[in-house]
Amino acid sequence: MKAYQVVENGKPLKEREIEKPVPKGNQVLLKTIACGVCHSDVHIHEGYFSLGEEAKLPVPLMTDALAMGHEVYGEVVEVGESVKDINIGKKYVAYPWIGCGECPVCKDDKEHYCSPLSTKNIGINVDGGYAEYVLVPDTKYLFDAGDAPDEVAGSYACRGLTAYSALKKANLKKGQKSVVIISAGGLGLLALKIIQAAYEINPIVIDIDDEKLKLAKDAGAAEVINSNDENIIEKINQLTDGGATSVIDFVGASATFDLASGMFGMKRGGTYVIVGLIGGQTNLQLPMTTLTARTIRGVYVGSLKEMGELMQLVKDGKIEHVDVEKRPASTANETLNDLKNGKINGLVCLTHDH
Numbered sequence: 001m002k003a004y005q006v007v008e009n010g011k012p013l014k015e016r017e018i019e020k021p022v023p024k025g026n027q028v029l030l031k032t033i034a035c036g037v038c039h040s041d042v043h044i045h046e047g048y049f050s051l052g053e054e055a056k057l058p059v060p061l062m063t064d065a066l067a068m069g070h071e072v073y074g075e076v077v078e079v080g081e082s083v084k085d086i087n088i089g090k091k092y093v094a095y096p097w098i099g100c101g102e103c104p105v106c107k108d109d110k111e112h113y114c115s116p117l118s119t120k121n122i123g124i125n126v127d128g129g130y131a132e133y134v135l136v137p138d139t140k141y142l143f144d145a146g147d148a149p150d151e152v153a154g155s156y157a158c159r160g161l162t163a164y165s166a167l168k169k170a171n172l173k174k175g176q177k178s179v180v181i182i183s184a185g186g187l188g189l190l191a192l193k194i195i196q197a198a199y200e201i202n203p204i205v206i207d208i209d210d211e212k213l214k215l216a217k218d219a220g221a222a223e224v225i226n227s228n229d230e231n232i233i234e235k236i237n238q239l240t241d242g243g244a245t246s247v248i249d250f251v252g253a254s255a256t257f258d259l260a261s262g263m264f265g266m267k268r269g270g271t272y273v274i275v276g277l278i279g280g281q282t283n284l285q286l287p288m289t290t291l292t293a294r295t296i297r298g299v300y301v302g303s304l305k306e307m308g309e310l311m312q313l314v315k316d317g318k319i320e321h322v323d324v325e326k327r328p329a330s331t332a333n334e335t336l337n338d339l340k341n342g343k344i345n346g347l348v349c350l351t352h353d354h
């Protein structure tokens with residue numbers, strides 16, 4: 001099968017002919033229909049996350065060559081001898097956050113918290129959807145996407161799930177008008193659709209790019225504000241009656257942290273959820289955290305249980321799907337570059353011609 005693999009961090013992916021996996025036991029082989037290109041692919045490819053100034057957190061490649069792609073939507077083509085409950089030809093989204101299955105967090109339905117040294121995450125530790133076929137270890141990781149278009153379905157496995165998990169941890173109340181989402185990029189747009197479906201909230205959306213803000217406004221944001229606007233904090237104060245109650249930051253940079261910290265006004269009990277991994281460092285005014293009883297928390301993807309809840313919303317047709325640009329897998333290098341340089345509006349996926 002054809003695969004586009006990272007062979008060296010930062011260097012172009014190589015198109016290679018590799019052996020098509022054969023499923024054994026509980027395993028299922030999916031033929032990749034479409035695979036979302038997520039911003040974390042840029043970090044995995046580069047081999048690090050930025051910790052501010054010169055500091056970098058390395059993301060070592062755990063294998064000699066890796067086909068990235070953790071947002072896989074595929075068709076079942078072959079199953080291991082122990083698999084009984086699945087039909088060949090049916091299409092599924094694969095949950096990619098696969099742990100060792102043995103440790104305490106894995107046994108507590110938090111496989112996504114398993115040690116990075118033991119995970120077998122699809123497209124991160126083992127070959128993913130930049131290859132023509134993907135091996136999934138068990139049918140419990142497969143989810144029906146109902147009538148979701150092929151090109152969007154896979155994006156629920158990482159960006160959709162991350163957005164859903166972040167919203168669940170943001171202390172939201174139905175219909176609230178004091179919620180701010182930072183980023184009108186792919187993740188921000190998915191979050192906007194999910195927050196509408198799950199919480200009946202039309203949030204305020206912040207971004208640095210007016211074109212992306214227009215997409216967010218069209219997608220139902222109550223208000224959009226450019227982060228360069230000098231009066232941004234004043235505007236947020238007015239729109240939220242004195243300060244935000246929840247801010248969900250899908251950028252996660254020094255600048256967005258500083259900006260978000262000012263959005264709560266003097267309101268107590270606010271929740272700031274950091275999701276994005278653009279990176280950097282920050283100074284925190286400690287008494288402001290204490291006096292406002294503010295929660296600052298990180299969110300890393302989502303659990304298998306949360307995936308089940310999200311995919312139920314998808315299957316029931318509750319979530320309005322965002323548009324996703326389709327590109328052939330042979331453009332993987334160019335697509336990663338475009339994503340890195342902020343040249344992609346909305347979401348993009350790679351497709352294979354089998």
Ligand SMILES: [Zn+2]
Pocket residue numbers: 038039040041070158159
């Ligand atoms: Zn991702």
Ligand SMILES: [Zn+2]
Pocket residue numbers: 099100101102103104105106111114115118
């Ligand atoms: Zn584990």
